[in-house]
Each structure stands twice: as C-alpha cells, then as structure tokens.
Amino acid sequence: MERIRRDFSTVTLVMIPVAIALNIAVGQLVVALKLPLYLDSIGTILVAVLAGPLAGLVTGVLANLIWTLTGLQPFAAAFAIVAGIIGLMAGLFAGWGWFRRVWLWLLGGVITGIVAALVSAPISAYLFGGVMGSGQDFLVAFFRATGASVIQATFGQGIVADPLDKLVSFLLVWLTLRALPSRFLQRFPRAENVAGRPE
Amino acid sequence: MIELDGVTFTYAGEATPTLQQLDLRIGAGELWAVLGPTGAGKSTLCSLLAGFIPHFYRGSLRGKVRVAGIDVPGSSLGEMSEHVGSVFQNPFNQVTGARYTVREEIGFGLENLGVPRPAMLERIERSLALTGLSELAERSPYALSGGQQQRLAIASILALRPKLMILDEPTSQLDPAGTGQVFTLLRDLVSAGETTVVVAEQRLEWVARVADRCLVLQSGTKAAEGTPSDVLSSPEAEGWGLCESRFSRAARAAAAQGVTPQRPQLPHTLDQAVEYFR
C-alpha cells in the first residue's frame, strides 16, 4: 500500500499526462514517416519502467479513455484494457530486472505485443461482428479477429504488427533511458529498474 | 526571515558538496539577488530555501536551516508551500494544465490550501491586479506570451500570501520586454511590503537596478555579500565569473586607457553610466 503511494508520487502524476501526450505525438510522427508501426504506447512503457506496473496500467487505460473523450475515436475505450495490459506488463518486466539486460527486455517487448494482439482480437471481434454465429468458416473468423488496431482500423494487421510494434517501442525506451545519469533518474519512484540498486 | 548556519549539502550519488559551510541572514521585506556562475550552487540554494531540499531532492544536509520561522528539514513540502513560494525558469512548465482560465489557474493553489471561497475570489482579484493580468483573466493560460506566463506563475504564488518568494532565474527564457516586466514587478512587490524576495539571476543590469542586497556564490560558498554597487564594483568581481554589465566593462576599459579615472563605484545601470561618464 505504501509502495503504491510512493509509485504515484507527484512526479509520476506529472509524468502521466506528458506520457499520454507523447503517445499521440509519436504516433503522429510515425504516420508521417509512413512506417508500418504505431508506437502509440511508448509513453505508457516509459511510465511503467520509471514508476511501476500500476502506474503503467493507469497510463494505458487513461490514454484510451481520453482518446474517447476527445471524440476522435469513441471506440478506443474498448481497447483501454489492452493498453492497460501493455503498461502493466512493461512495468512487471522492468520490476523483474529485465530492463537491465537488453535481450530480456526486447523479449519482454515481443511477449507484450503477442499478449496485446491476443487480448484485442476478441474485443474487436465482439464489437464489430457480434458473437460468432453458426456456419462461419475459419477465414472469416480470422479476418474479423485481426482487425485489432484502433488507429489503423484496417483488417489483417494485428497478429503480426503488434509484437513488432512493441519490440520497437521497448527498444526506443531502452535507448533513451539507459543514457540518463543516475542523479536525474533518482526523481522517479522506480529508478532502480534502470540503474540497479544503489550501493 | 532566513537563517542558515554552517549549511553543507551533497546530492545523493555525488562526491563533492554543492553547498559548503554556508551562513546567511536575510531579513524580511528585502529583495535579495543571488549571483554566481553556473554550478556555483544558486539553484541548490533556491531549492533549499523552498524546502525542496531535503524533501524532494535526496542527499545529506548538515547545518541549521530556518526559513520564515520554520525548521526546514523537519517540515514537509505541503507545509513549506504555505509559507514559501517558488518560481522557476520555464514559464510553460509552471502552467499546471489542470485549469482552463488564468483566473482558475491562480485559484489552483488556493483550492489546495483549503482557502474559503470568498477569500479565494478576493485574493485572485488582488493577484491579477498586482501582476497586471486583470484583462487576461478569462484567457487560457496557454494563450499567453512567455512574460505573461511568468507573471501568471508569480500571481499564482502571490495568491498564497507567501512570506518569502524564491525565483530561480525567472527571466532566462524571456525576451527583454518580459524580463523588464518581471523585474519591475518584483521591485514593486517588495517595495509595497507584500513579501520578501530572493532571486537567483545572471542579468546584472537589472540586479543593480532593483535589488537591495546581493549574495555572490562561488563553488557553494559565499564569496561576497552587500549592496549591488559594493559587490559589483569590488575589485574581486572579475574573479567571480559573473557576466559583467556593459557599463562597468566600459568603465574599466576607459580607466585602462586612461580616458577616465576609475572611481570606486562603477556604473551598472544606464542612469549610473550617464552620471559616471559626465
């Protein structure tokens, strides 16, 4: 309980809106570069590493809810759980020390991506197709199930795109954070995820 | 108002102390300027006076620190914010983002402090008037210029009626117009007895114009203390790494070339220069 209060320090609360705004800004840059990625969870992952899994969860969920509230994408809220899980997993992996070993960290990214795709598939299937009726053949089911991303709401991208996207996101966060001096990292509740335990 | 005795502070993870054996006495109702090159410890001193050291920044703190009658190490961030106000460099970062108008933005701190609503309204109006923001009261804080945003930050802090205001290089990101607004405001506030001000700055011309007293820091220790003219005209001034004003530089150059004999009180403002070279 005490840990939760420490995780949600003022610094964390300040970081979350910044991270959510980053999600959107980076997402737009990526679209401008016409790359097959979203990178719309990069801020969420950042918060998760620096402030723990619960903070990452809150960031992800809030990001999608805000998306809905702005009226840009009313259905983003349905995928809030997915975004929350991404933050949660990134935070857990960082808490287990995976951040300090780059290969483990990148593996964590791939795992997160797979889980994200798996969780969002039934959500979009339910939302846009209803419960699968009788007489459906496998192709249609697969087709519908992979319309997972809300940003690029085109079918057939989920299962392949998500792990790659999370891998790159995790990598970018790693590159950015590991170069920061310890004195600066001390601001954040979970600095030890990046820097290791202080001697 | 401020009592520092033998204060030594080292940031966590650093080997050398940023502040060393610092003694300081500042009385109420004065405008003090803290001078020194980058790395001299100005920001650290500001953080200490506001209570961010030791309650936000970690490290080892020794010595006595009493600000506005409060023992700082034994206090908390919440308590300190009721008596000491802080203004920072970047105007944009001081807009909370949680409110939609300038008026509400000023009210943010008052709400946190639990001030009753009638008093809130009155204090907000006063802050707006003191900082010249009354016409902008209904605008979004994000629709203001840098100088206006900085005045908003000052207004928001003023509304909390702090006994002491600490400003850490508040004009470094402002244009000349904005800089002038801020310094003039600070001088007016102190002259009117609203609060005591400690401002860390590099712009010597303005400091010479508005400050009552100066403190020069060098590598975390006190290098000099006194009125702006005394301090800035001191022969040791060149060794402190301060950015000298063009007027005093001109005076020294003139003396070196034998054009005008160098008098003890060097000019640091335009008016002083006019007098000096007459």
Next chain:
Amino acid sequence: MGLLLAVAFAVPWWACYLTLGLLVLPLAALGRLFGPLTRTLWKLVLPFAVPILLIQGFFWGEGEVLFTLGPLSFYRLGLIFAAASIGRIAMLGGCFLLLSMTTRIDMLMRALVERGLPNQALYLVVTTLQLVPRFEAQAHRIQDAQRARGLETEGSIARRARALVPLIGPLLLASLMDVEERALALEARGFSRRGPRTSLVTLRDTPLQRWLRLALWLLAATLILYRLVSWITR
C-alpha cells in the same frame, strides 16, 4: 458508462435506432450541435458499418437469401444482424459524442471529485486533455525542422526507420526533463498537501436534475432486468 453498455445490448436492436432518432439527435439539435454531431458520427460509423454489412451479409451462411451477386449470396439474417450491430454502435457512439461535446470535462471531473473521486484524477484527465494538442504542435514543428534539414520522408523503409531515432529521442528526453520542473511547480502550489481542499467553482445541482437522474437509473435497471428475465426463461 457500463450501464449504458448494458442497456445497449439489453434493448431490442430496433430501439437503438429509435433512441438515436428520438433522443440523441433532437438533444443535439437543442444544443446546436446537430451538424457537427452527425458529421462526426457518420465518419466514425461508416468505416465499421460497411465491412460489417458486407461480411455478415455475404457470409452468414444460412437462412433466406435476399439476392445474389455472382457466386455470393446476401442473406437476410446477416442483414438483420449487421443492422443490429450498426445500430448499437451508432447509439453508443452518438451518446458518447453528445456527452463529450456538451460537457465541460473539468466540470464533469469536479462533480466526480465531489462524489469521492480522488483529486489526482481530476488533474490527470484535464492536464492530459490540454497537453495533447501542445505536443501535437511540437511534433509538427520537429517534423518541419527535420524536413528542412533533409529528413527522409520518402525512400526505403530502412532509411525512414533510421530517421525515427533522431526525431523521437530528443522528444522523449526533453519531456522527461520537463517533468522535474513541472512536479516542483505543482508542489509549490500545495499539490501534495494533506488537508481539506475547497473549490473555486460551485456546481449547481437542481432538484429537477436529481429527479431526472433517478428516473434514468430506474429505467435502465428495468430494461436490464426485463432482458435478463426473458433471456433466462427462454
């Protein structure tokens, strides 16, 4: 919100269209939002409506066939199912849009805070909403600056990918640097003070509003119960 969702699925599908027509749209017109609301709603529902209609219509697989198009048959049950789904989505979307377009979010949050939501939630929601446009503008500026320096927005994937890092790295770092100053500025305003807080704004809650809320709750509860009962006794 959950209640709304539950109602959406509890009510027979044609009622969704009714709600849309009789409740949401007239309310929008009342608030002079008819144009923007319908335009946005149309833009949102269409990308989903067309694929659903096509897939469910052509792949339903059983029941009466309405017409054929070459080798494909369009099924009536599929059409009904699609219409139901579209109706639900449209109603949900419409309600959402109405809510977001008519409510000032900070007033909504303040009302929730009055009812027990932690104060930090208000800060998070409103600040995020205000920061997002600023960051979008910042991203555009960075884009333009880099493009002026010859950034590759065309070319191979590898080249474009390499252009990514110098764009994103500084953005992330600068944002993190700012976090410290922002946190201190908040602390200076008593953000982490323990103690009672007051509010500058007073929210008016008239008896009429209270009665309306009660009525809505009862209506929703009745509908859900009715649906549950009829489902169980099927």
